[in-house]
Amino acid sequence: MKSARHLVGRSLTWFVVGVAVFVGVLTTLPVPQAAEGPDRGVPDEMFAIVDVTAFDGEAFRQGWDVWVEDGRIRHAGQRLDLPDDLPRLDGRGHTLIPGLVDGHVHSFQSSLGDALRFGVTTVLDQSTDPAFAAAMRPAREEVGRGTGADLFSAGMTATAPEGHGTQYGTPVETLSGPDEAAEWVRARKVEGSDWIKIIYEDGSAFDMEIPSLDGETVAAVIESAHAEGLAAVVHVSTLETALEAMAFGADGLVHVWRDELVSEADARRFAEADIFVVPTLSVMVAEDPSVAELVSETDDAMLSPIQRQTLAARFPGGLAEGGDVAIENVRRLRAAGVRLVAGTDSPNPGTGTGISMHGELRLLVRAGMGNTEALAAATSVAADAFGVAERGRIAEGHLADLVLVRGDLEEDVSRSHDIVAIWKDGYLVDRAVGPAGGGPGAEIAPAPTETLVADFENGFEASFGEWDVTTDQLMGGSSSANPAVRDGALVVTGEIAPGPAFPWAGVIWMPGEQPMQPVDFSGREAIRFRTRGDGRQYSVMLISSAQPAGPPPTVTFVASEEWAQVEVRLDDFPTATPEIIAGLAFVAEGPVGGFAFEVDEVEVR
Amino acid sequence: MQAGPQQDHTLASLSRVTHRYGPVVALDGLDLEVRRGEVLGVLGPNGAGKTTAISLLLGSLGVQEGAASVFGCAPGAPEVRVRRGAMLQISGISANLTVREHIELFRAYYPAPLPAARLLAMAGLEDLAQRRYGKLSGGQKQRVMFALALAGDPELLFLDEPTTGLDVDARHRLWSEIRGLRESGRTTVLTTHNLDEADALADRVVVIHNGRRIAEGTPAEIKSRTAGRLVRCVTRIRPDEVAGLPGVVEARTRGRHLETLTTQPEDLVRELLARDEALADLTVVAAGLEDAFLALTRDTK
Amino acid sequence: MTLGRRFRIYLLEARFQIVEALREPMFAIPTLTFPLIFYLFFSVIMGTRGVSLTVPTYALATYGVFGVLGPAIFGFGAGLANERDTGVLLLKQTTPMPAGAYLFAKVMAALIFGAVVVAALFLMAAHMAGVALHRWQWFALAGVLLAGVIPFCALGLAIGVWAKGRSAVAVVNLVFLPMAMLSGLWLPIFMFPDVMQDIALALPAYHHAQLALKVIAMDAGQPVQVHFAVLMAETLVFLALATLGFRRADSFSMRRSR
Known part of the structure; x- marks a missing residue:
């Protein structure tokens, strides 16, 4: 008995020790240092990709080793003498390409993440809020772990009052004549624009009448830009305006045109003028089957809600006609030797940030480009055209912005979306979709069923979510707002103070349980509320994402002396995702001065 | 109709048990009774059905016809298992465990096992406790089996041909250990095909042949009844001429010889010499076991 | 039988089963070292300048299955057949040892040998092949791998019951090696012709490997439920075959031993 007990005890001890050792081993095993995602086990920061087919920005190189250190490419070439412990x-079996450079995008915070997740490590933005561009600028100067593509931007665009480009809710200072050009360009330079973008668009190609800058003003802006040492690119949509812009000395055109075919002679003139063209076939060739195919080959879970939405969206009235003309024009421009830059114009309807760059490559090949040439247009040619350094090439000293793709892209560039790994500044990129459309933050919560947000019978409170004050002090301004509840209505008084380009003050309602947590109001149509006030114009701002980037989409209303009901349809907000609401702000904007307005019976219905 | 109420002193029994393996009849209406405190020898030639009988008493075979009972219960019942032990004809247990480890494992099976030291002593294994089973001699291995059978301090012990394959020394050594059991008051069922072994160990012997009980008695009784002699000689006398003589069990011609199995060899020799003066090459030998059983078979007719 | 004694029997039976297996070089050496040597060769040595980025991670799952399969199928298949042949099982059946203790001991031995192989493979993968997994993946992979002892022990049991003594080792090898190969435990399944991939669909090791690969998101994309359902069904079939075999063996055991 004694020895049996002894054996039992010893067996149990062994068993417990064994289990403990096993669990101990499991808890000490290494976990990935890099970000989460499907590419576990891939080292980063200091490593080499060996024996790979590399596209260096200009040509394919077989059997290259690429040595990455401190976020940059230390060496690249055949059979490098690599340290043993690297x-x-x-x-083998893969192609390594430079991070893609999208030559035409419009950016907001989450779009940079979406771009990066699809291998677009640099975006060349052709119009965004200057404040956002400024906020993003430090990130591109820093070599380190980031969550988005590097942003280079024209910032604010040059356009006529009420002209194309003023409809997006971003602040635009318009131009009325050539004499304003020099001052306007200087202001852009101070704001930090990397180049100047000019809208030369009268809507004629779309059977619309849109106020446009006149040729003289366009020429003046181009001249001023060159005087300030900035490149100037022009938005055109007709052959005629394209030829004019060339004549004015534009450095590039950021669309190809679909109104008529370019003649061989004209194509040669573009080439001789050494003007580059960003054809943006992704928006020009609407509903192209190759794009649908690309989307179908992409795991749905890889797409952020915004990407899914913009890919599914269509231009009102359609853009179906003219796609073939655009393709043929690209073919002719290419044949004449015009520099062509890949760009998507995402997130316009039918495109998705990042993913569409792979569609653009396919479309460029359809327009006659070889695989090598198309990839060059999407990397080195784009970087050179916009003067973006250290990007678009696999070369010593360049940033280690790299994309590893399965298969041989020299054979078939349409495989470019089959990405194994992406590095930004030498760091492995997490390809998983973050919450709220790409950026870090809270998950999108479903909306409660009730429609009434607040009737202010019980003070400054909401039936769900909460109210708060919002002012431009967030952006370094000094405007103020003071909410008070009086007679069952919310009274907001305050003052807009001079300061930032884009001042505001007022109140914000955040529907989520967490502040700025996005809530999905799908199925709701409008925001309705009662208001009265000092007769000034006010705005309802809709903040979709937990990371508001730049000015949110805005609809204005006037608070007059008598109570009136205002209904703002969600569709009226110039945004792709009006039903995703992280915050709804009722604010005064410019001009400078005091304000007072009341709000009551706020509903989302 | 012997299967009446069992008497107090009956520990285990088989009543009119018939067992078949396919077409082969292994037991044919066998009755067997094990009495408290005895060493019962089940004697029979190879293939007589001894092991089948033991297997039925152990519950490792199911009863097909008839009845089997141990301690008044079904032979395989859990309450039976803890009170009995068995030493089977198996080719071995794990070669990689030591004697002590085997013993400890078997001791764990029983609620009140004998102390390991006592088991080692009873089986004469004190010096071999740490040796692996695979490194033991045949006799030592059988003693380990013996110790395992005793691990649970059984009231009833089954030893199925315990000395098969052992040399004379090893056999006698095991015999002396089995003899010790009787003194401790245990009941033992021992199968053997060796009459000497039954004689040396058993209080009572049951002889089985072709699945039937052909004799039962003390070893001395059985021995006397099997004390036949084989008389061989070269003679003109034919087997049928001697078959009717007193004591003759069987007579046959083998080659030139007449072989006569008899329980009264002196009378037979006298008679043979009287009838054939030319008789030559006369030998008288003890009958082999087969012949002894044959004799018993004739007796029971 | 008191619970305490039952517990003691289970524990000691398992203890001695493991001690016995450890002292048997013909069992311990191949089952403990072959998966490690194969992994070392195919993944660590070839994988560091290997076929693709993901070989060491992929192979960790499949060699893990290989490592769990070996002790389970050999311990049960060859072990049981041998113990039936020598008569150990017959002897133990005459004692009060519960049949469950015997099966438990075999499963525990398979589990512990499997755990040793898995732990060693994990350490090798982590420190020699640079495999890094999320903490939950390490645990989940270990859990899924070790859970494989259940279907594999059932398979071994069926073999051990039906195969005769010495031929059992041959039968086990005939099942073990082709199954390991066809289930993609040595080389990824997708490298095989379609016909062979179809065969794999019938093999428990394939489905177990797919579950393990699921943890590291490298499986072939079939639903988890399918793998579960096949494994459960096959386990039940093996157990049914084993039960049938035991019944049959019982009625013939004497003839065999005589």
Whole structure:
């Protein structure tokens, strides 16, 4: 008995020790240093990709080793003498390309993440809020772990009052004549525009009448830009305006045109003028089957809600006609030797940030480009055209912005979306969709069923979510707002103070349980509320994402002396996702001065 | 109709048990009774059905016809298992465990096992406790089996041909250990095909042949009834001429010889010499076991 | 039988089963070292400048299955057949040892040998092949791998019951090696012709490997439920075959031993 007990005890002890050792081993095993995502086990920061087919920005190189250190490419070439302890990835069967450079985008915070997740490590933005561009600028100067593509931007665009480009809710200072050009360009330079973008668009190609800058003003802006040392690119949509812009000395055109075919002679003139063209076939060739195919080959879970929405969206009235003309024009421009830059014009309807760059490559090949040439247009040619340094090439000293793709892209560039790994500044990129459309933050919550947000019978409170004050002090301004509840209505008084380009003050309602948590109001149609006030114009701002980037989409209303009911349809907000609401702000904007307005019976219905 | 109420002193019994393996009849209406405190020898030639009988008493075979009972219960019942032990004809247990480890494992099976040291002593294994089973001699291995059978301090012990394959020394050594059991008051069922072994160990012997009980008695009784002699000689006398003589069990011609199995060899020799003066090459030998059983078979007719 | 004694029997039976297996070089050496040597060769040595980026991670799952399969199928298949042949099982059946203790001991031995292989493979993968997994993945992979002892022990049991003594080792090898190969435990399944991939669909090791690969998101994309359902069904079939075999063996055991 004694020895049996002893054996039992010893067996149990062994068993417990064994289990403990096993669990101990499991808890000490290494976990990925890099970000989450499907590419576990891939080292980053200091490593080499060996024996890979590399596209260096200009040509394919077989059997290259690429040594990455401190966020940059230390060496690249055949059979490098690599240190023994350098972690290495075998690249056989794969193609390594420079991070893609999208030559035409419009950006907001989450779009940079979406771009990066699809291998677009640099975006060349052709119009965004200057404040947002400024806020993003430090990130591109820093070599380190980031969550989005590097942003280079024209910032504010040059356009006529009420002209194209003023409809998006971003602040635009318009131009009325050539004499304003020099001052306007200087202001852009101070704001930090990397180049100047000019809208030369009268809507004629779309059977519309849109106020446009006149040729003289366009020429003056181009001249001023060059005087300030900035490049100037022009938005055109007709052959005629394209030829004019060339004549004015534009450095590039950021669309190809679909109104008529370019003649061989004209194409040669573009080439001789050494003007580059960003054809943006992704928006020009609407509903192209190759794009649908690309989307179908992409795991739905890889797409952010915004990407899904913009891909599914269509231009009102359609853009179906003219796609073939655009393709043929690209073919002719290419044949004449015009520099062509890949760009998507995302997130316009039918495109998705990042993913559409792979569609653009397919479309450029359809327009006659070879695989090598199309990839160059999407990397080195784009970087050179816009003067973006250290990007678009696999070369010593360049940033380690790299995309590893399965298969041989020299054979078939349409495989470019089959991405194994992406590095930004040498850091492995997490390809998983973050919450709220790409950026870090809270998950999108479903909306409660009730429609009444607040009737202010019980003070400054909401039936769900909460109210708060919002002012431009967030952006370094000094405007103020003071909410008070009086006689069952919310009274907001305050003052707009001079300061930032884009001042505001007022109140914000955040529907989520967490502040700025996005809530999905799908199925609701409008925001309705009662208001009265000092007769000034006020705005309802809709903040969709937990990370508001730049000015949110806005609809204005006037608070007059008598109570009136205002209904703002969600569709009226110039945004792709009006039903995703992280915050709804009722604010005064410019001009400078005091304000007072009341709000009551706010509903989302 | 012997299967009446069992008497107090009956520990285990088989009543009119018939067992078949396919077409082969292994037991044919066998009755067997094990009495408290005895060493029962189940004697029979190979293939007589001894092991089948033991297997039925152990519950490792199911009863097909008839009845089997141990301690008044079904032979395989859990309450039976803890009170009995068995030493079977198996080719071995794990070679990689030591003697002590085997013993500890078997001791764990029983609620009140004998102390390991006592088991080692009873089986004469004190010096071999740490040796692996695979490194033991045949006799030592059988003693381990013996110790395992005793691990649970059984009231009833089954030893199925315990000395098969052992040399004389090893056999005698095991015999002396089995003899010790009787003194401790245990009941033992021992199968053997060796009459000497039954004689040396058993209080009572049951002889089985072709699945039937052909004799039962003390070893001395059985021995006397099997004390036949084989008389061989070269003679002109034919087997049928001697078959009717007193004591003759069987007579046959083998080659030139007449072989006569008899329980009264002196009378037979006298008679043979009287009838054939030319008789030559006369030998008288003890009958082999087969012949002894044959004799018993004739007796029971 | 008191619970305490039952517990003691289970524990000691398992203890001695493991001690016995550890002292048997013909069992312990191949089952403990072959998966490690194969992994070392195919993944660590070839994988560091290997076929693709993901070989060491992928192979960790499949060699893990290989490592769990070996002790389970050999311990049960060959072990049981041998113990039936020598008569150990017959002897133990005459004692009060519960049949469950015997099965428990075999499963525990398979589990512990499997755990040793898995732990060693994990350490090798982590420190020699640079495999890094999320903490939950390490645990989940270990859990899924070890859970494989259940279907594999059932398979071994069926073999051990039906195969005769010495031929059992041959039968086990005939099942073990082709199944390991066809289930993609040595080389990824997608490298095989379609016909062979179809065969794999019938093999428990394939489905177990797919579950393990699921943890590291490298499986072939079939639903978890399918793998579960096949494994459960096959386990039940193996157990049914084993029960049938035991019944049959019982009625013939004497003839065999005589």
